[in-house]
Amino acid sequence: MTPKPYTHRDAVPYRPLDWTGVQPPVFAPGSVPAHVAIVMDGNGRWANRRGLSRVEGHKAGESALLDVVAGAIQAGVTHLSVYAFSTENWSRSPDEVRFLMGFNRDVLHRRRDQLNEWDVRVRWAGRRPRLWGSVVKELQHAERLTQHNRTLTLTMCVNYGGRVELVDAMRGIADDVAAGRLKPSAVTEKLIGRRLYVPDMPDVDLFVRSSGEQRTSNFLLWESAYAEYVFLDTLWPDFSREHLWRAIDLYQSRDRRFGGAVDKPGPTA
């Protein structure tokens, strides 16, 4: 059952986590990625293939996001970061940018109670300048409302870019060094990590992109240094929790070595 897209700011009725009735596969304990990052891509193509305008694809992507959040909780994922608007997306037509700003604001507004009900903690990662004040207000409202929730941390990456995140971190560090508050020798990987938009965000374990594109498009560059990448052909509006579970399944077949190596003599080496 696909809920119809909403075009207003009213609250929507609550759904139980398993409203679709599909249950996740039994994943081995400890084998589920703690942090999944998703590039929600393919909305425009989904709409254009149906003879619709691109914004209809964005609208259709809303229920995919809710379904994937529910599926992440069912699977035992504790951190989910989703790319909703990149610092490069300002280059789209003024109409599409305007739509995306209003849409992000409205999705946060009408879905925050549902997310709160599911014990989801909402966070925002992104750059303040240029972002609509009303979007920042909704992000902050959702952050405040859900700050004590612990089942899943959902980081909404809005006006986010991996490179500007590093630029902003480096500027803060440079300011502290110039003012004598920080020694250059104290600049470590750990310190840089603490200067990012969400300082306590764990490293990404699984990086998923929908729509068949195989690139990062500047998403969570620092945080994904050792992520496993899974690219699925499905366009975002057709994406569901079952696609997320397939990505987790592929993740579990990978051998994460983190630069280490061990002898495993035999035909499977």
Ligand code: IPE
């Ligand atoms: C992703 O879908 C949503 C955003 C970037 C906001 P696209 O709008 O990029 O859709 P395609 O990739 O053009 O199909």
Ligand code: IPE
């Ligand atoms: C990445 O998708 C940004 C989001 C999903 C928000 P894009 O569609 O903007 O990326 P490119 O242009 O294909 O690299």
Ligand code: MG
């Ligand atoms: Mg795209």
